[in-house]
Amino acid sequence: MGSSDIAAELNAWLDENWSDELTVRQWWRLLAEAGWAFPTWPAGYGGRAESSAVALLVQDVLLRRQLIGPPHGIAVTMLAPTVLRHGTLEQKQNILPRIVRGELTSCQLFSEPGAGSDLAGLQTSARLMDGEWVVNGQKVWNSHAHDSDLGMLLARTNPTAPKHDGISFLLIPMVQAGVDVRPLRQMNDEVEFNEVFLTDAHVPRDNVLGEVDAGWRVTQTTLGSERSALPARALTPPAGERPGWLDRVACEVYRELQATGSKAKELYPRSGNAARRLAQQVGKWDDQVVRDRVMQLHVLSEANRALTRRLGVTRIAGAPSIVKLAAADLARNARDIDLDILGSAALLSGPDAALGGEIELMALSAHKVSIGGGTDQIQKNILSERVLGLPKEKRDRA
Numbered sequence: 001m002g003s004s005d006i007a008a009e010l011n012a013w014l015d016e017n018w019s020d021e022l023t024v025r026q027w028w029r030l031l032a033e034a035g036w037a038f039p040t041w042p043a044g045y046g047g048r049a050e051s052s053a054v055a056l057l058v059q060d061v062l063l064r065r066q067l068i069g070p071p072h073g074i075a076v077t078m079l080a081p082t083v084l085r086h087g088t089l090e091q092k093q094n095i096l097p098r099i100v101r102g103e104l105t106s107c108q109l110f111s112e113p114g115a116g117s118d119l120a121g122l123q124t125s126a127r128l129m130d131g132e133w134v135v136n137g138q139k140v141w142n143s144h145a146h147d148s149d150l151g152m153l154l155a156r157t158n159p160t161a162p163k164h165d166g167i168s169f170l171l172i173p174m175v176q177a178g179v180d181v182r183p184l185r186q187m188n189d190e191v192e193f194n195e196v197f198l199t200d201a202h203v204p205r206d207n208v209l210g211e212v213d214a215g216w217r218v219t220q221t222t223l224g225s226e227r228s229a230l231p232a233r234a235l236t237p238p239a240g241e242r243p244g245w246l247d248r249v250a251c252e253v254y255r256e257l258q259a260t261g262s263k264a265k266e267l268y269p270r271s272g273n274a275a276r277r278l279a280q281q282v283g284k285w286d287d288q289v290v291r292d293r294v295m296q297l298h299v300l301s302e303a304n305r306a307l308t309r310r311l312g313v314t315r316i317a318g319a320p321s322i323v324k325l326a327a328a329d330l331a332r333n334a335r336d337i338d339l340d341i342l343g344s345a346a347l348l349s350g351p352d353a354a355l356g357g358e359i360e361l362m363a364l365s366a367h368k369v370s371i372g373g374g375t376d377q378i379q380k381n382i383l384s385e386r387v388l389g390l391p392k393e394k395r396d397r398a
């Protein structure tokens with residue numbers, strides 16, 4: 001089916017099914033049942049086994065018609081692809097419908113104080129006792145652990161096996177006495193991630209994705225999905241019961257997000273157009289050097305968009321690492337250009353600063369793109385060793 005046929009089918013479906021009275025919860029259910037929520041996923045799980053190009057088209061139609069997009073977040077971009085690939089039928093049937101309806105949220109409990117780039121060095125342990133896993137250890141930098149229902153937890157289940165072989169991928173209920181989530185305030189003043197202390201925390205015996213002790217392979221799916229995840233294009237509120245959006249009227253939520261959310265949405269990734277608007281706002285658009293640099297950013301951001309689309313439809317070795325490196329490069333370039341346009345005024349925050357302090361926030365935040373999900377250096381190691389076949393760097397064998 002061609003893209004104009006898909007758009008026509010979707011528009012007809014929207015004409016028939018959209019109503020201004022729908023709540024977010026009802027709207028997300030309808031999108032999922034019709035397979036429009038996540039078109040690349042299998043039919044029956046919120047999708048229709050279509051290409052990434054169709055998924056982007058659906059987002060564009062929703063954006064054009066000013067309708068809320070499907071749920072977005074870690075459960076969608078990381079947990080769902082991992083369950084689709086490694087989950088049992090029972091796990092798929094239990095977890096995926098709750099994700100597509102926006103009723104289940106997730107977080108990634110991978111990094112530890114002594115295990116970031118060297119993730120397989122993790123020490124958190126899980127032991128089977130009286131028919132369930134009992135978990136002890138500490139995790140860190142865990143985005144959205146504070147409002148998550150189900151954590152993707154890496155724990156050592158076999159302490160005597162070589163370090164990559166004794167790890168299991170567990171799904172841990174986050175709301176329980178043994179899970180202590182403590183927020184970390186970042187230098188950009190946001191509180192996006194946390195440290196998580198696990199003290200005799202409980203995980204049901206069957207909440208293992210893949211085989212026991214073989215979680216490393218499962219982890220590669222999660223990390224690959226994280227590195228190549230597409231940002232949501234249509235506006236969408238946070239999923240899950242706790243943030244409180246599910247039972248609100250969807251078109252009112254859209255208007256609210258449009259008023260407040262569009263600013264935040266523009267923050268990542270900044271485009272050439274955003275830099276142009278900034279230059280115009282501060283009276284620097286006639287400066288030839290500024291115009292030249294804004295044009296360069298525009299070219300980089302368009303090339304990035306084309307690369308992401310292309311890698312989304314073709315399976316190329318190392319694609320997630322390439323997409324992630326390109327996104328980090330774009331964030332750094334956008335930061336440098338915006339800072340040069342604003343000069344010392346970029347140091348100001350608060351409502352009186354340019355764009356309400358967004359540039360200062362962006363400048364303090366841009367670096368995180370090159371760290372989260374594995375640093376630039378680690379992506380380059382992956383590409384050089386696994387894709388280009390260059391000699392491996394020396395590592396400690398444990």
Ligand SMILES: Cc1cc2nc3c(=O)[nH]c(=O)nc-3n(C[C@H](O)[C@H](O)[C@H](O)COP(=O)(O)OP(=O)(O)OC[C@H]3O[C@@H](n4cnc5c(N)ncnc54)[C@H](O)[C@@H]3O)c2cc1C
Binds near residue numbers: 140143368371374
């Ligand atoms: C915004 C953000 C969100 C995050 N969210 C999560 C999350 O939800 N869940 C989670 O578990 N973690 C999360 N993290 C943590 C992230 O995965 C780690 O910070 C990252 O893997 C790096 O680990 P580290 O901080 O321990 O740095 P280290 O591993 O100590 O690295 C320090 C420096 O050494 C370099 N280095 C290390 N090893 C090598 C090597 N072999 N070759 C070349 N250079 C090397 C690194 O590139 C880096 O520059 C998040 C981080 C950020 C910034």
